Each structure stands twice: as C-alpha cells, then as structure tokens.
Amino acid sequence: MKLFLSKLLLYFLLTYIFLLVLDFFVFPQNTxxxxxxxxxxxxxxxxxxxxxxxxxxxxxxPDFIKPTTINxxxxxxxxxxxxxxxxxxxxxxxxxxxVVIPISSYTLFTEKVSKKExxxxxxxxxxxxxxxxxxxxxLVLNESFKELIENALFKTxxxxxxxxxxNSEVYKFDKEIINTRIGNVYESLSRKSTIKLNLNxxxxxxxxxxxxxxxxMLLLPPYHPDFYLFTNxxxxxxxxxxxxTIDLKSxxxxxxxxxxxxxxxxxxNVDHLNKKGAEIFSKKLAKDINQLFY
Amino acid sequence: xxxxxxxxxxxxxxxxxLYWFVFKKITTQNYLILVSSYVFYGWWDWRFLxxxxxxxxxxxxxxxxxxKTSNLQRRKLLVSFSLVFNLGMLGFFKYYxxxxxxxxxxxxxxxxxMHASSLNIILPVGISFYTFQxxxxxxxxxxxxxxxxxxxxxxxxxxxxxxxxxxxxxERATNLLPQFYKKRIFNYDYAVSGMKLILWGLVKKVVIxxxxxxxxxxxxxxxxxxxxxxxxxxxxxxxxxxxxxxSGYSDIAIGTSRLFGxxxxxxxxxxxxxxxxxxFWRRWHISLSTWFRDYLYIPLGGSRGNKWFQLRNVFAIFLxxxxxHGANWTFIVWGGLNALFFIxxxxxxxxxxxxxxxxxxxxxxxxxxxxxxxxxxxxxTFAWIFFRSESITDAMLYIQQISYFSNFMPDVIRHxxxxxLLFLFIILEWxxxxxxxxxxxxxxxxxxxxxxxxxxxxxxSSVEEKSSxxxxxx
Numbered sequence: 090m091k092l093f094l095s096k097l098l099l100y101f102l103l104t105y106i107f108l109l110v111l112d113f114f115v116f117p118q119n120t121x122x123x124x125x126x127x128x129x130x131x132x133x134x135x136x137x138x139x140x141x142x143x144x145x146x147x148x149x150x151p152d153f154i155k156p157t158t159i160n161x162x163x164x165x166x167x168x169x170x171x172x173x174x175x176x177x178x179x180x181x182x183x184x185x186x187x188v189v190i191p192i193s194s195y196t197l198f199t200e201k202v203s204k205k206e207x208x209x210x211x212x213x214x215x216x217x218x219x220x221x222x223x224x225x226x227x228l229v230l231n232e233s234f235k236e237l238i239e240n241a242l243f244k245t246x247x248x249x250x251x252x253x254x255x256n257s258e259v260y261k262f263d264k265e266i267i268n269t270r271i272g273n274v275y276e277s278l279s280r281k282s283t284i285k286l287n288l289n290x291x292x293x294x295x296x297x298x299x300x301x302x303x304x305x306m307l308l309l310p311p312y313h314p315d316f317y318l319f320t321n322x323x324x325x326x327x328x329x330x331x332x333x334t335i336d337l338k339s340x341x342x343x344x345x346x347x348x349x350x351x352x353x354x355x356x357x358n359v360d361h362l363n364k365k366g367a368e369i370f371s372k373k374l375a376k377d378i379n380q381l382f383y
Numbered sequence: 384x385x386x387x388x389x390x391x392x393x394x395x396x397x398x399x400x401l402y403w404f405v406f407k408k409i410t411t412q413n414y415l416i417l418v419s420s421y422v423f424y425g426w427w428d429w430r431f432l433x434x435x436x437x438x439x440x441x442x443x444x445x446x447x448x449x450x451k452t453s454n455l456q457r458r459k460l461l462v463s464f465s466l467v468f469n470l471g472m473l474g475f476f477k478y479y480x481x482x483x484x485x486x487x488x489x490x491x492x493x494x495x496x497m498h499a500s501s502l503n504i505i506l507p508v509g510i511s512f513y514t515f516q517x518x519x520x521x522x523x524x525x526x527x528x529x530x531x532x533x534x535x536x537x538x539x540x541x542x543x544x545x546x547x548x549x550x551x552x553x554e555r556a557t558n559l560l561p562q563f564y565k566k567r568i569f570n571y572d573y574a575v576s577g578m579k580l581i582l583w584g585l586v587k588k589v590v591i592x593x594x595x596x597x598x599x600x601x602x603x604x605x606x607x608x609x610x611x612x613x614x615x616x617x618x619x620x621x622x623x624x625x626x627x628x629x630s631g632y633s634d635i636a637i638g639t640s641r642l643f644g645x646x647x648x649x650x651x652x653x654x655x656x657x658x659x660x661x662x663f664w665r666r667w668h669i670s671l672s673t674w675f676r677d678y679l680y681i682p683l684g685g686s687r688g689n690k691w692f693q694l695r696n697v698f699a700i701f702l703x704x705x706x707x708h709g710a711n712w713t714f715i716v717w718g719g720l721n722a723l724f725f726i727x728x729x730x731x732x733x734x735x736x737x738x739x740x741x742x743x744x745x746x747x748x749x750x751x752x753x754x755x756x757x758x759x760x761x762x763x764t765f766a767w768i769f770f771r772s773e774s775i776t777d778a779m780l781y782i783q784q785i786s787y788f789s790n791f792m793p794d795v796i797r798h799x800x801x802x803x804l805l806f807l808f809i810i811l812e813w814x815x816x817x818x819x820x821x822x823x824x825x826x827x828x829x830x831x832x833x834x835x836x837x838x839x840x841x842x843x844s845s846v847e848e849k850s851s852x853x854x855x856x857x
Contacts, residue, residue: 090571092571093569093571093574100833100834100837103834104834107838234844235844238842
C-alpha cells in the first residue's frame with residue numbers, strides 16, 4: 090500500500106506542479122481578446138479610450154477615429170467592470186482626453202458580474218477587485234484546458250491592433266429572434282436594485298473622469314430601426330429617464346439614432362453593427378468627437 | 384456522477400482511503416460500498432435510488448424464498464415474479480412511450496385514429512444494467528447454480544456497486560457476489576493495473592470518443608448537406624466513438640473495482656480486429672452477449688435442433704439485444720442486421736472459426752486476415768448507422784446519400800485532428816492485442832507515456848462541458 094500510494098502521489102505531484110506552473114505563469118499571459126486589450130491599456134499615448142460591451146466592441150473602429158484611440162470593450166461587459174478597468178489605468182494613461190462608454194441594456198440593467206467573468210478579468214485584466222481565492226481564480230480548474238493551451242501555444246486573436254472586430258454578416262429580419270432579444274431587454278427593465286447599483290457605478294465613472302480631467306461620452310448605441318419599432322421606443326425612453334437622474338457634470342450624452350444609420354447592410358443583427366456599419370458609424374462618431382471635445 | 388468529472392476525482396480517493404484505512408472489516412467495508420454507491424447514483428437523481436432499493440429488496444426476498452421451497456411450481460412462481468417485476472420496471476421506464484406511439488402509428492396506418500397519452504417519463508440511468516444483474520441472481524438461484532445470500536448489505540452492495548452500476552459490465556451474481564463475502568486484501572500489482580485501466584479508459588473516452596463525437600454529431604445532424612465521403616467518415620467516427628466511449632467506461636469501472644480488491648469480468652477484447660461477425664460478438668460487450676447467451680439463447684434451445692430453430696434463436700437474441708439498447712426501431716434494425724451478418728456463418732458452420740488471436744504468430748495480419756478484418760469492420764460500421772440515426776428514415780437517407788458517388792468530395796480540413804488520433808489509437812491497440820489492455824508499456828518509457836496520457840486527458844477535456852457516456856442512456 091505504501092509503495093502504491095507513494096508512486097501515485099508522485100504522479101499526482103508531478104501533474105500538480107505542471108498545472109500550477111501553467112496556472113500561475115503561463116495561462117495568465119495567454120493571448121486572447123482580453124489580454125490583448127489589457128496590453129493596449131499600456132500604451133501611454135492613448136487619447137481616446139473606448140470601454141463597454143459588444144455594442145462598442147463591434148461598433149467602434151478606432152482606425153476611423155484617431156490613431157491614439159483604443160477599443161478595450163468586451164462582450165457582455167458590465168459597468169462595474171468598466172469602472173474598475175478605468176480606475177486601475179486612468180493614472181497611467183497620462184494623455185487620455187476622452188472616455189467613451191455605451192449606455193445599453195448591459196451597462197444599466199444586467200445582473201451582477203459572474204464568477205467566470207470575475208476570473209477572466211482577474212487573470213487577464215489583472216483586476217485585483219475580482220480576487221476570488223485560489224479555486225475560483227484558477228483558470229486550469231475552471232476553464233477549458235484545450236483553449237488555454239491553444240491560446241498559450243498559438244497566440245492568435247482576431248481583433249485589430251486597436252482592439253476592434255466585427256463580422257460581415259448582414260441583418261435578416263427574424264421576428265422570433267427579435268422578440269427574444271427584446272424580451273430579454275424588457276425583462277431587465279424590472280431589475281430596480283441592479284439599475285440602482287449600475288447608476289452608482291456610472292456616477293463613480295463620471296467622478297473619476299472629473300478628477301483626472303478626462304472628458305466622458307455616454308453613448309446610446311446604434312440599433313436597427315426594427316429595434317425601435319418593436320420596443321415602441323420605450324426602451325430608449327427608460328434609459329434617458331434614468332440618465333436624467335444623474336449629474337453628468339462635463340460628460341455628454343450622444344444618441345446614435347441621430348446618425349441616422351438605418352439600412353440593413355450596416356447591421357449584423359437588431360442591436361449590433363457589422364463591419365460596414367462600424368466603419369460608417371465610427372466616421373460619424375469621429376466628427377462628433379472632434380466637434381465636442383477637441 | 385460521471386467518471387470524467389471533478390466530483391469523481393474527489394469521491395474516489397475519499398472512498399479509497401476510508402475503505403482501506405478506516406473501515407477494515409468486511410461488513411463495514413460493505414456498508415461503505417453501499418453508502419458510496421448510493422451517493423454516486425443519487426448525485427444524478429436521488430429519487431431513482433428508490434427503484435434500486437425496491438429491486439434489491441424484492442430479489443433478496445425472492446432469493447431467500449427460493450431457498451426455502453423445493454416445490455417446482457412455487458419456485459417457478461417466485462422466479463416469474465422476479466422476471467415480471469424487473470422487466471416490468473424496465474419496460475415501464477424505458478419502453479412505455481415507445482409501445483404507445485407504435486400502437487397508435489400501427490392503427491393509423493390502416494386508417495384508425497387512436498388516442499392514448501404518452502407519459503413524460505425520465506429514464507433512470509443504468510436501469511437496463513442493474514435489472515439484468517439482479518435477474519441473474521434470482522435465475523441462478525432458481526437453477527440451483529447459486530446459494531442465496533442472507534447478508535442483505537452484501538447483496539445490496541452487489542446490486543449497486545458503484546464502479547459498474549450505471550453502464551456495466553453486467554456482472555453475474557456467481558462472480559461478483561461471493562467477492563463481497565471474502566476479506567479483500569490490498570494487492571499492489573492489482574491496484575496498479577487498476578490505475579492503468581482508469582488512465583487508459585479516460586484516454587479512450589476523453590481523447591478519442593469525445594473528439595469523434597464532435598464530428599459525428601455534425602455529420603449525422605446535417606447528413607443531407609454532407610458529401611458521400613464525409614458520411615462514410617461519419618459512420619467510421621461513430622464506430623470508434625461508441626467503442627472508445629463504452630469500452631473506456633468499462634475500463635474505468637474494472638480499474639476502479641480493482642482498487643477495492645474486486646475483479647470484474649472483461650467487457651471488450653479488441654473487437655475491431657475481429658475476422659467475422661461471430662468473433663466480433665465474442666469480443667464486443669461481452670457481459671451482455673454472454674448474459675443473453677446464458678439466459679435467453681440457451682433456454683431457447685441454443686444451437687441445438689435443426690437450422691430453422693437455430694436461425695430463430697439467433698434472430699431472437701439479436702433482436703432482443705437491439706431492443707435492450709433503446710426504445711427505437713433503429714436499435715431493432717441494428718440487431719436484425721447483425722443477425723443477418725451472422726446467419727451465413729451459422730449456416731456454413733463457420734461461426735466458431737476464429738477462436739484464436741488474429742495474427743497470433745506475426746506482427747502484421749496477412750492479406751486474408753486484413754480483408755476479413757476490414758470486411759467485418761465495414762459490416763459493423765454499416766449497422767452502426769442505424770444505431771446512431773434518429774429514425775429508420777434518417778438512416779436510409781444517410782445510406783442513400785453515401786451512394787451518390789458524384790458527391791464523393793475530399794474534405795480533409797475538418798478531419799485532420801481526428802484521423803491521426805484514430806491512426807495512433809489503432810496502432811496502439813494492434814500491438815497490444817494479446818494483452819489485457821493497451822497500455823502495458825515498457826518500464827523505460829512508461830512514466831513518460833503516463834504523464835503524456837494525463838496531459839492529453841486534460842487537454843481534451845473541457846471542465847465546463849463534460850459529455851456523459853453513451854451507454855448511460857441504455
């Protein structure tokens with residue numbers, strides 16, 4: 090029994106050491122969408138910082154704005170995370186002049202940050218606020234080992250150098266899909282405590298920008314006309330109602346509807362722009378940024 | 384609880400330590416096995432533990448009653464009750480909806496509309512396995528091949544023994560039950576071989592079967608849009624998926640049992656190196672094949688009587704075997720096809736031709752053997768198409784689509800990750816075919832190989848999306 094257990098322990102120990110090395114030294118350095126964006130934040134020349142979720146990730150192509158613009162938005166990101174990222178990096182971004190944050194269902198109405206999201210932001214954005222202890226922080230115990238290894242070995246990401254990506258799919262009307270997406274949005278409107286929490290984070294973002302003398306643009310993302318049609322503009326009104334309750338200070342609210350981008354060819358789905366849409370939207374946004382902040 | 388889960392990774396060493404270091408007496412060890420087995424099963428759905436308990440209580444009582452009486456009528460009645468109860472339970476949970484739907488469809492074919500409601504029945508995991516196991520107990524006592532046990536804990540542990548509870552091997556009471564009466568002594572070599580079997584079983588399941596499953600699911604779900612070559616490859620991948628999935632589970636089950644000093648029967652013996660269908664069935668799911676042989680084929684007359692009787696018996700055993708796998712006509716056709724492949728051998732008295740090891744005195748098979756192996760593999764793979772398809776129509780369309788030769792376009796990119804894996808797997812199995820399992824390796828290299836296998840298991844397993852074993856559904 091002793092021999093069996095000692096040999097077994099030896100094998101497990103070897104495997105365990107190997108995994109520990111991967112978990113602490115290799116996987117957190119992986120090249121994936123998050124770590125690439127975190128690296129972008131190290132560029133001290135950054136003047137315009139785009140935060141947020143998929144609306145800005147796909148919708149704003151920094152190449153059409155200014156060469157000193159970076160897009161560090163990630164899919165499904167909550168406002169709380171944006172605030173922590175900004176708080177961690179704002180001091181080091183000495184030339185930062187403007188922060189762009191989308192105000193959409195994900196920023197105001199979504200639930201708390203999940204354990205998985207915390208783990209990813211802890212490991213790849215190095216956000217200490219999301220330290221959940223050894224087990225939940227561990228990538229090797231909780232994420233796909235295959236993906237982690239492939240990320241470590243092949244180091245491939247499909248985002249541009251400034252952190253943007255979008256696909257070329259063109260919007261197709263599908264009532265069922267629209268209803269599902271919009272249904273989720275409506276359901277999220279009832280989460281009063283979450284909304285309160287997120288508004289509080291928004292206030293902290295505003296204050297942080299004020300303290301560091303950085304301008305803030307709150308962006309109501311571009312939606313396909315079907316979105317407004319199916320929601321009777323109620324969703325829009327709700328957001329504006331909440332925004333009115335807080336003091337934006339020197340921040341500006343920009344409604345993307347004013348850009349009048351309505352054709353199907355610019356949208357991937359009812360609430361996301363595609364590649365073409367991102368180009369036209371980013372060009373129009375660049376004009377507004379120049380007028381409002383430069 | 385899945386063998387390829389983190390829970391099991393914690394569960395197994397905990398039970399192992401308690402078993403060898405805390406509960407050293409046979410009775411307390413049996414108690415521990417029983418509790419652990421119920422925890423293992425209840426992890427999936429605790430409500431169905433009641434079925435195992437009822438089945439255990441009934442067959443335990445029937446066993447004791449059979450011992451008490453020598454009256455043949457009464458003995459027949461008792462064993463019939465066991466059969467009706469166990470098969471009735473299996474029939475209700477597994478086949479109720481199938482019979483109701485088939486009944487309605489049969490009447491509708493002649494223009495009669497029938498109304499009967501299907502029930503939303505959950506199939507209890509492993510029910511086909513443990514009901515057959517308890518049946519073997521009562522039948523063997525009835526046949527006076529086995530003495531009934533008075534030790535309820537030993538019997539309940541035998542019925543619910545966690546390594547093989549949900550997907551076999553289907554153990555005979557004559558083999559496994561007596562092991563619960565004897566003191567188990569830790570044996571180093573036996574435990575090491577158990578660990579090797581667990582490791583190899585996980586490689587088969589996680590690396591080979593799950594890699595094949597990704598392509599198999601895509602190809603079988605979209606067969607209308609696939610090329611003929613892709614469909615052929617899909618069927619071959621499924622042949623390896625089901626083999627590695629099921630034999631992988633059996634290896635882990637046998638290996639786990641060895642850690643506790645139990646010896647389970649072998650369930651697979653390199654079936655894809657068989658030279659004919661008869662040999663294939665001597666090497667595939669051995670515990671089920673021999674169960675049907677002993678409790679169905681031989682009672683029906685077996686190979687005695689004229690050829691018609693033999694044919695009837697062969698068809699019966701294959702059709703029942705197909706039906707055992709699931710409540711769908713696809714499984715019955717699968718069984719029927721295997722019977723059809725077997726019959727020429729029976730009629731020409733060649734069904735026991737290949738009892739020896741293939742290429743027993745050479746490294747590679749000769750041309751004849753290679754042809755026989757490929758033909759047998761081709762036939763079994765053809766039958767697997769029915770086994771995997773959702774319906775008979777799907778299977779027929781799948782086969783029809785393969786036959787469009789103009790559609791035979793090479794499609795290499797999708798397959799480049801799986802084909803080398805299968806190639807390596809076949810080579811490893813071929814050179815190990817005379818051994819009990821495929822990773823009996825040279826002392827010099829084995830540590831490297833074991834660590835490599837461990838790494839491969841980690842690499843191919845996705846913690847968040849563990850796939851369960853195919854045979855759980857049966």
